[in-house]
Amino acid sequence: MGRHDDLDRFYALLDELAERVGGPRKLKNCTGYMDWPDRGIYLFLEPGETRTPSDQPRVTRIGTHAISAGSKTSLWDRLKQHYGTGSASSNHPHGGNHRGSVYRKRVGEALIEKHALHDDYPSWDDRWSSLSRERDDVRGEEYIMERRVSAYIRDQPFLWLDVDDEPSKESDRRYIEENALALLSNFEKESIDPRTTDWLGRHSRSERIRQSGLWNVNHVDEAYDPDFLDRLARAVDETEPV
Template identity: 75%
Template structure:
């Protein structure tokens, strides 16, 4: 089987997930009160962009959670980190913490580059441990950009599969995530499903993001194991609406 054949199968399985859960969701309409699986793998899609030879929305980020032994992070915990803060946050409603979400950090970097906002957000790439100013002042400074990141991510449709295995680097969740990224990535591979010129990720300072067409950096240059699609197919069968 060719990579294109495996991509076709991958997207066919995503279509089956969508049918099982009633279609993709958007974070702006999701809450922790929904019946999410405890553990799983999620796939964000790009609004308005489809695969080169079909109308299937293309995947732009793959992620999971709790792959360290002993971790108790749930699927919703991770999605909530990407979502950011809600309307009830008294200090920074609809903002977020990009230092707790690599996805938010990467989206913010691309917005900064696209609109030349480096002077407005000089500490965006810094860890808290390297910032010697008052944290509340930094949060206030970065609030407008955090809101822009929230708006962008909450509009991304996403799907997920239920993979309720124990936290481990050898978990099925890690296996699906790593191989899905490697399969979807266009780094050092024939470009399949090219990204639209206006895709925000093309402004990323990360070569891996620009070339892969994904908001992922890890595993974009890996070889994928086609057998992961069988594990993915089993996960699809277990997935139910939240």
């Protein structure tokens, strides 16, 4: 079997997953009070991005958490970082911290590039440790963009997988994530399920994002192990609605 066939199987498994959990969710409709699995994988399906030649939603971001030994981060902890701040959060409601979420950082970068807002957000790529200005000043300066990023990400449908193994670099969560990214990526490969011309990721500063069609940069240049689809299938069978 080749990559085309493996992609078809991958998306057929996502269809099964969607049926099992009652369809994708959106972060804007989610809370930490929902019965999320402690550990798992999330897959974002961007509106308007579909497979060719069908209308099946295309995955644009995959992530996991707690792959370092001893890590206590939960699946919702990671999703909450992407979600950002709530409506009653201090002085920056519906904002967020893109320095704590690579997904937020990359979306913000693309919005800045698309709308030529570099002068408005000169510190977007800087780490806190490298900034000489007060953090509160930077947060205030970046607040409008953080809100735009929150609005964008919270409207992305996503699915999740319950993969509750111990944090480790050899975890099944890492194995599934890495191989799924390698399978889906078009970076320096045949372009399968080409990205729409207005996909925001086309404005990314990262060539890997622009070419791969994913909001990920790691593992998009690697080969995949087709056997990961068998482990993915077991994860689908083990996942319940929240």
